[in-house]
Amino acid sequence: MTMAAKFKIGTLVVIGVGLIGGSFALALKKAKAVKRVIGVGRTRRNLAAALELGIIDEIALDAGAAVERADLVFLGVPVGQMGQTMARIAPHLTQRAVITDAGSTKQDVIEQARRFLNDHFKRFVPGHPIAGTENSGAAAAFPDLYAGKKVILTPQRETARSAVKLVRDAWLACGAEVVRLGAREQDVIFGAVSHLPHVAAYALLGTLARRKDAPKLLGYSGAGLRDTVRIAGSSPEMWRDICIANRDTLLALLDDYLDELELARAAIASNDGDALAAMFERARAARRRWLLRARA
Amino acid sequence: MTMAAKFKIGTLVVIGVGLIGGSFALALKKAKAVKRVIGVGRTRRNLAAALELGIIDEIALDAGAAVERADLVFLGVPVGQMGQTMARIAPHLTQRAVITDAGSTKQDVIEQARRFLNDHFKRFVPGHPIAGTENSGAAAAFPDLYAGKKVILTPQRETARSAVKLVRDAWLACGAEVVRLGAREQDVIFGAVSHLPHVAAYALLGTLARRKDAPKLLGYSGAGLRDTVRIAGSSPEMWRDICIANRDTLLALLDDYLDELELARAAIASNDGDALAAMFERARAARRRWLLRARA
Numbered sequence: 001m002t003m004a005a006k007f008k009i010g011t012l013v014v015i016g017v018g019l020i021g022g023s024f025a026l027a028l029k030k031a032k033a034v035k036r037v038i039g040v041g042r043t044r045r046n047l048a049a050a051l052e053l054g055i056i057d058e059i060a061l062d063a064g065a066a067v068e069r070a071d072l073v074f075l076g077v078p079v080g081q082m083g084q085t086m087a088r089i090a091p092h093l094t095q096r097a098v099i100t101d102a103g104s105t106k107q108d109v110i111e112q113a114r115r116f117l118n119d120h121f122k123r124f125v126p127g128h129p130i131a132g133t134e135n136s137g138a139a140a141a142f143p144d145l146y147a148g149k150k151v152i153l154t155p156q157r158e159t160a161r162s163a164v165k166l167v168r169d170a171w172l173a174c175g176a177e178v179v180r181l182g183a184r185e186q187d188v189i190f191g192a193v194s195h196l197p198h199v200a201a202y203a204l205l206g207t208l209a210r211r212k213d214a215p216k217l218l219g220y221s222g223a224g225l226r227d228t229v230r231i232a233g234s235s236p237e238m239w240r241d242i243c244i245a246n247r248d249t250l251l252a253l254l255d256d257y258l259d260e261l262e263l264a265r266a267a268i269a270s271n272d273g274d275a276l277a278a279m280f281e282r283a284r285a286a287r288r289r290w291l292l293r294a295r296a
Numbered sequence: 297m298t299m300a301a302k303f304k305i306g307t308l309v310v311i312g313v314g315l316i317g318g319s320f321a322l323a324l325k326k327a328k329a330v331k332r333v334i335g336v337g338r339t340r341r342n343l344a345a346a347l348e349l350g351i352i353d354e355i356a357l358d359a360g361a362a363v364e365r366a367d368l369v370f371l372g373v374p375v376g377q378m379g380q381t382m383a384r385i386a387p388h389l390t391q392r393a394v395i396t397d398a399g400s401t402k403q404d405v406i407e408q409a410r411r412f413l414n415d416h417f418k419r420f421v422p423g424h425p426i427a428g429t430e431n432s433g434a435a436a437a438f439p440d441l442y443a444g445k446k447v448i449l450t451p452q453r454e455t456a457r458s459a460v461k462l463v464r465d466a467w468l469a470c471g472a473e474v475v476r477l478g479a480r481e482q483d484v485i486f487g488a489v490s491h492l493p494h495v496a497a498y499a500l501l502g503t504l505a506r507r508k509d510a511p512k513l514l515g516y517s518g519a520g521l522r523d524t525v526r527i528a529g530s531s532p533e534m535w536r537d538i539c540i541a542n543r544d545t546l547l548a549l550l551d552d553y554l555d556e557l558e559l560a561r562a563a564i565a566s567n568d569g570d571a572l573a574a575m576f577e578r579a580r581a582a583r584r585r586w587l588l589r590a591r592a
Contacts, residue, residue, distance in 0.1 A: 200557070205579040205582055211488070225490065268495075284498075
């Protein structure tokens with residue numbers, strides 16, 4: 001891979017060595033695009049596992065001391081912890097350190113970065129890799145998580161081009177496709193295709209879980225329910241933060257969903273098979289077009 | 297397979313040779329448990345495909361004439377067409393013919409069978425195989441669809457034991473596990489784990505499909521949305537019928553789902569991260585317990 005020969009990060013500091021941050025480190029290591037990875041996190045056991053698994057080369061107990069050596073800092077923490085993490089590291093960042101994140105929401109993270117990274121904001125490249133599984137933690141990380149996946153970058157007016165280049169090259173080395181979007185646009189897009197579906201899936205499984213007969217019910221379920229609620233296995237902490245960070249956009253989308261469900265409810269209640277079939281058919285047709293385009 | 301040697305159906309008539317009826321025929325053929333399969337359907341092209349694919353041995357244009365030769369009649373039509381299909385075949389059924397169906401709702405189908413099958417009701421064995429994919433039509437059928445899957449039978453007081461035995465043996469020959477349930481119980485269970493999830497998935501994709509920017513949005517979606525709405529690829533006609541056939545049960549479940557979504561909405565609107573995380577955590581914990589039991 002020519003990328004690996006041309007491009008190398010000296011020291012990468014990953015703050016939050018979970019599925020996302022851990023896979024970023026593993027992908028860069030696989031591409032021989034990083035010399036040394038330092039892991040910072042809240043849970044000693046998770047960091048020990050990350051070290052054992054070769055995801056990181058060193059455990060740092062103090063985020064401040066760790067970032068003093070960083071060429072690239074990767075913020076892999078839930079979006080609700082971005083502000084405090086940035087405030088913690090800002091006094092210790094050097095002038096060469098580039099900072100990036102993997103938060104699902106970008107307007108909120110950018111606002112926090114403006115507030116807490118101070119002079120370093122110009123070397124902060126907001127990012128969002130469109131990859132993941134329903135599993136969490138360092139043990140869930142794997143080097144090919146990002147292969148062929150999109151990574152959204154939403155640099156701001158002030159963002160240094162050299163910083164964008166570094167982060168872009170890092171993601172390319174991970175095998176990802178890099179796409180630039182406006183922060184607001186990205187929040188609407190992922191509100192619709194990711195945040196709303198997570199709320200829908202958590203609530204669907206939550207509806208069943210509330211029932212006394214839940215274990216019996218679930219015992220009869222097939223692949224349909226299993227796939228529909230797979231993402232309800234995701235980290236509640238991470239998704240709580242995302243929902244609140246993207247609140248206004250998500251509430252508008254959630255209202256659209258509630259309206260659509262009410263329409264379906266009304267059609268069922270009035271035995272209006274034509275209206276119901278038309279709703280189902282519109283959804284099915286959208287899915288068919290989408291899958292055809294995805295294959296093209 | 298000892299089953300194949302001991303048990304054989306003479307002539308099976310499949311009315312509605314789609315994924316479900318076609319796979320039933322293929323599974324019985326693979327087990328050498330049927331001599332001859334006659335296919336009846338609305339679409340000539342689908343029946344020709346079924347013949348070509350070896351799913352059926354003969355196309356019958358008239359359901360009445362076909363069932364005169366039947367040892368077993370399999371009703372693979374949408375539940376909204378059960379009544380008219382039963383009315384059509386009832387005058388032509390012999391005293392030996394056993395009838396079964398594959399409808400997702402059982403109270404409604406049983407009510408129609410009582411009304412339209414007349415004297416033959418005692419040889420009608422209501423059934424519901426818990427298997428399927430998001431694809432429809434004979435071309436989607438495959439012989440192992442039912443291997444290791446549950447099939448629910450809901451025989452009534454009047455149902456002949458010999459009829460239940462025949463249908464049970466047929467499903468066992470398909471590799472399925474046969475479970476008996478009360479019709480009402482089955483409708484609640486599958487309302488919860490199948491019908492509600494289908495409405496949720498159709499409505500979720502419908503919400504996105506209504507937007508002008510739907511193609512762009514969907515272009516950014518990942519595996520999460522794809523799995524969550526996979527079942528929105530299912531037949532709108534079939535699901536329209538199921539929703540209306542199981543109306544009262546489904547409406548109550550849909551109201552529970554709307555309540556749960558409103559709770560999530562309220563937590564997001566008021567930045568109540570604790571309440572939101574608790575809802576997500578309850579769903580995740582239910583999923584974890586369910587998957588553990590499923591593996592056990």
